[in-house]
Amino acid sequence: MPLLQVQGVTKRFGGVTAVNDASMSAGEGSITALIGPNGAGKTTLFNVITGFEAASEGRIVFDGEEVRGKKPWQVARLGMVRTFQTPVGFPTLSVWDNLMVSGASDEAESLWRAIAGRRAWGPPLESVELRAEEVLRDLGLWDRRDRLIEDLGAGEQKLVEFARQLVNEPRMLLLDEPASGVDPVGIGKLRELILSLKQGGLSMVVIDHNLGFILSIADTVYVLAEGSVIAHGPPDTIAQDPRVIETYLGQTDEEAA
Amino acid sequence: MSGVIPYAVSVFTLIGFYAIVAMLLNLQAGWGGLWDLGLGGLLGAGAYFFVLATATSEAGENLIFTPGWPMWLAILGGAVFTALVAFLIGLPALRLRGEYFLIVTFAFAEMMRQLVVNEPNLANGTVGFTELQRPLAGSFAPNDYKYFLLGLIAVLVVLTYLLMRRIGHSPYGRMLRAMRDNEALALALGKRVTRRRTQLRVFSGFLFGLAAPLYIWHIRAIVPAMYGPDITFTTWTVLVVGGIGAVAGGVVGALVLVGITEALLFIPVSTEHVDLLGGSKPFLLGLALIVMLRLRPDGVVTERWTFRKDRGPVAEGVKKRIQTVVGT
Amino acid sequence: MQNIIFGLVTGSILALGAVGFSMIRQTEGFLNIAHGQYLTLGAFMGIVFMQDVGMNVFLAGVLTAITIGLIGVVLARVIFDPVRKQGALVLLFTSVGLAYAIYGLAMAIFGTGVKLYSVDFGASFDVGSASMTVGEAVIIALSLVTVLGLWLFLTFTPLGTWVRAVATNPQLARVRGVRIQLVSSTVWFMSAGLAGLSGMLLGVMGSASIELGWHNILVILSVAVLGGVGRIYGVVAAGLLLGLVMSLSGQVIEIKYQTTVAFAVLVLVLIFRPEGLFAVQRRREQTA
Numbered sequence A: 001m002p003l004l005q006v007q008g009v010t011k012r013f014g015g016v017t018a019v020n021d022a023s024m025s026a027g028e029g030s031i032t033a034l035i036g037p038n039g040a041g042k043t044t045l046f047n048v049i050t051g052f053e054a055a056s057e058g059r060i061v062f063d064g065e066e067v068r069g070k071k072p073w074q075v076a077r078l079g080m081v082r083t084f085q086t087p088v089g090f091p092t093l094s095v096w097d098n099l100m101v102s103g104a105s106d107e108a109e110s111l112w113r114a115i116a117g118r119r120a121w122g123p124p125l126e127s128v129e130l131r132a133e134e135v136l137r138d139l140g141l142w143d144r145r146d147r148l149i150e151d152l153g154a155g156e157q158k159l160v161e162f163a164r165q166l167v168n169e170p171r172m173l174l175l176d177e178p179a180s181g182v183d184p185v186g187i188g189k190l191r192e193l194i195l196s197l198k199q200g201g202l203s204m205v206v207i208d209h210n211l212g213f214i215l216s217i218a219d220t221v222y223v224l225a226e227g228s229v230i231a232h233g234p235p236d237t238i239a240q241d242p243r244v245i246e247t248y249l250g251q252t253d254e255e256a257a
Numbered sequence B: 001m002s003g004v005i006p007y008a009v010s011v012f013t014l015i016g017f018y019a020i021v022a023m024l025l026n027l028q029a030g031w032g033g034l035w036d037l038g039l040g041g042l043l044g045a046g047a048y049f050f051v052l053a054t055a056t057s058e059a060g061e062n063l064i065f066t067p068g069w070p071m072w073l074a075i076l077g078g079a080v081f082t083a084l085v086a087f088l089i090g091l092p093a094l095r096l097r098g099e100y101f102l103i104v105t106f107a108f109a110e111m112m113r114q115l116v117v118n119e120p121n122l123a124n125g126t127v128g129f130t131e132l133q134r135p136l137a138g139s140f141a142p143n144d145y146k147y148f149l150l151g152l153i154a155v156l157v158v159l160t161y162l163l164m165r166r167i168g169h170s171p172y173g174r175m176l177r178a179m180r181d182n183e184a185l186a187l188a189l190g191k192r193v194t195r196r197r198t199q200l201r202v203f204s205g206f207l208f209g210l211a212a213p214l215y216i217w218h219i220r221a222i223v224p225a226m227y228g229p230d231i232t233f234t235t236w237t238v239l240v241v242g243g244i245g246a247v248a249g250g251v252v253g254a255l256v257l258v259g260i261t262e263a264l265l266f267i268p269v270s271t272e273h274v275d276l277l278g279g280s281k282p283f284l285l286g287l288a289l290i291v292m293l294r295l296r297p298d299g300v301v302t303e304r305w306t307f308r309k310d311r312g313p314v315a316e317g318v319k320k321r322i323q324t325v326v327g328t
Numbered sequence C: 001m002q003n004i005i006f007g008l009v010t011g012s013i014l015a016l017g018a019v020g021f022s023m024i025r026q027t028e029g030f031l032n033i034a035h036g037q038y039l040t041l042g043a044f045m046g047i048v049f050m051q052d053v054g055m056n057v058f059l060a061g062v063l064t065a066i067t068i069g070l071i072g073v074v075l076a077r078v079i080f081d082p083v084r085k086q087g088a089l090v091l092l093f094t095s096v097g098l099a100y101a102i103y104g105l106a107m108a109i110f111g112t113g114v115k116l117y118s119v120d121f122g123a124s125f126d127v128g129s130a131s132m133t134v135g136e137a138v139i140i141a142l143s144l145v146t147v148l149g150l151w152l153f154l155t156f157t158p159l160g161t162w163v164r165a166v167a168t169n170p171q172l173a174r175v176r177g178v179r180i181q182l183v184s185s186t187v188w189f190m191s192a193g194l195a196g197l198s199g200m201l202l203g204v205m206g207s208a209s210i211e212l213g214w215h216n217i218l219v220i221l222s223v224a225v226l227g228g229v230g231r232i233y234g235v236v237a238a239g240l241l242l243g244l245v246m247s248l249s250g251q252v253i254e255i256k257y258q259t260t261v262a263f264a265v266l267v268l269v270l271i272f273r274p275e276g277l278f279a280v281q282r283r284r285e286q287t288a
Helices: A042-049 A072-078 A095-103 A111-116 A123-138 A154-166 A184-199 A211-217 A235-240 A242-256 B004-031 B039-054 B071-093 B098-118 B145-168 B171-181 B183-188 B193-219 B229-242 B249-265 B271-295 B316-326 C002-027 C035-052 C057-086 C088-110 C134-156 C158-168 C170-175 C180-205 C212-226 C232-252 C255-272
Strands: A004-013 A016-026 A031-035 A057-062 A080-082 A172-176 A203-207 A220-225 A228-233 C124-127 C130-133
Touching: A004 A042, A016 A031, A016 A042, A016 A057, A016 A203, A016 A220, A031 A042, A031 A211, A042 A172, A042 A203, A072 A080, A072 B183, A095 A123, A095 A154, A095 B171, A111 B145, A111 B171, A123 A154, A154 A184, A184 A203, A184 A211, A211 A235, A220 A235, A220 A242, A228 A235, A228 A242, A235 A242, B004 B039, B004 B145, B004 B171, B004 B193, B004 B229, B004 B249, B039 B071, B039 B098, B039 B193, B039 B229, B071 B098, B071 B193, B071 C255, B098 B229, B098 C088, B098 C212, B098 C255, B145 B171, B145 B193, B171 B183, B171 B193, B183 B193, B229 B249, B229 B271, B229 C088, B249 B271, B271 C057, B271 C088, C002 C035, C002 C130, C002 C134, C002 C158, C002 C180, C002 C212, C002 C232, C035 C057, C035 C088, C035 C180, C035 C212, C057 C088, C057 C180, C088 C212, C130 C134, C134 C158, C134 C180, C134 C232, C158 C170, C158 C180, C170 C180, C180 C212, C212 C232, C212 C255, C232 C255
Parallel strands: A016 A228, A031 A203, A031 A220, A080 A172, A172 A203
Antiparallel strands: A004 A016, A004 A057, A220 A228, C124 C130
């Protein structure tokens, strides 16, 4: 059974239908892509899946459990974590602190332990500290661990966004436009990173506009337009699908004008 | 010259009070991001509870509540009561963002104050109380009590500072600042934001309630007018000037602001100039706020400086221990 | 019925005060807490013009509005412009500082006492089972005329169109060549001017004291929020409505709780309908 199953999800805002009867599934250990023009409903779908918006209709099943109607923090604790388009993070905190906040348990962050002092809150954090160091070294961020997020460059911030989600060892990562604003060299490194994460067993759903990037990493691609899934399949098939080409060509024509 | 020392004692007592309240406000507003403009209401709730709880039927003929509790119970009860009030206000308020949270907390504070004014049987309305119980009042000559109070407040300032510092530099404090910085991300990482904020409201309310009686012990009276916008905005200005997000912000701000404005008030003036002098305090306060926000909005002591050492792995010792155990 | 009349009168004065506040929120993007102090200044300016300069009430009213309007523009340029880029909360707290500074100045200049206007309200006439004075009728009419004038200005003049453009979409307006600074000064002039006028009317109806500003800022806030901050006509309607509610509630609850009623209404509206009573449903669309 696929790790994530979305069945017939519809999302309406007043008179506007942002997502219309969308269905998709993402298997464990695979990379699933969501592509489509601006306004097609991709981020809305993410929001609905992760509980930031309530679905008007449909089912969402993650790891065998019905997650429609759950709050964002509940979905996150089940192991489905998302990134945001602009990786603002926690700007006044350092890279290290960002990861520590991400990984810290309720126990470690308890108010009572805070009052009691380091002896009380130190031990629950030890495993998180080890994990945080591991992730930072893997991503080459270790030497910048004490920099504040707001002092970092855009590329580094995106990397920290990854690191932050990884600390929690999620089952599935939903990536919202990871390649936007990244230069070709960076995109190459991003591809490497994503593929190596996949090797490690992480499942991912990725939204992006960069077709080349998407087609080179995805196992399955879903195409959204005006809220509906108009096509899905392996990358090669999708790249040749006339409907997809038309949607994207239509888009680029507008952009050129 | 002999008049200067009692004036100085009075000024420093007030400085101490504002330092404590501003540090408590920093927890809720500076780190927690809950911009509470209903501070006056919370302090008033705690203070009035104390007064009413310790009141006996001698205090007023028409009063409904006169249980005559011992002081320690009244203080504790006041803290619990204020926590409850903060919680109740938080129920509607925490659903609202930014400016609306400000407005609602402000509105509730005003409503509470008007309730006291409009119902004389509750707490003597605008007349208030002037006979107040103060801790260890019997042990000091009336003129010497103020030195004891100053000492008491000084100790409490230090304790508050230490407590706030401890909380600030803990994972809990870090989580608060993270939630403040980016609520959506915190949610996406599994933080129970609403629950944490409610917890913060209740805890802050409790602490405000504990601190509340200090003000009336200093003023030696309680009337509803003491808990209007004035005390709220003064505390906010103290915090903003001193440094919002910094533990020491409240202390520095209180020293600077309250020190200057209160010291001015003790200049003896003729009746013609009373209003001029009276107007100088809000004027200076307002000016200080405007200038600070323009030139150094982070305050004298900044949050960045406060947490400058907190950025990397804290438990180096722990790490070494684990490495030896794991054999890395 | 008498309550209805009184409610309309206070409501129209509140509406005048709140419209300006709402406009600033819409075009400048923050809640100007110092707005209340413009009312206070207006209340005292009116007395100065009438008693010290010897004008009649109408001329004093016009001049008060203009004077406070100009003060508003100057303060906006000097105090608020330098901190614009720091965001709405900094602007809000700066306005708090300004409110305090003005309050302090007012205390120093005008003293803590209460001053009274000596205005003849004219003859009473019957309206149904109640009576109304000419003066009260004038006040209601004045508010309606002002709103009408505002509507005409916003709809038919080029500057008014620019104001509406900036209120709806500042970035687009800038791109289209709208002179933002001019619009900003215009809005500040109108906002402060209306506040000054409103303050003077409050003084005429009751008395002038430096506490006027603080007493009314919350009620004005309530009116602005109720009307759906930014919807000018909604704010006017909300002002009248709130005035009526407060006045009529006097039948059921005691008068002294009128402002409490106003705040309770505010809190309830914020909980159940934060976009205001009269706002048109406008949902944000998510872009993928």
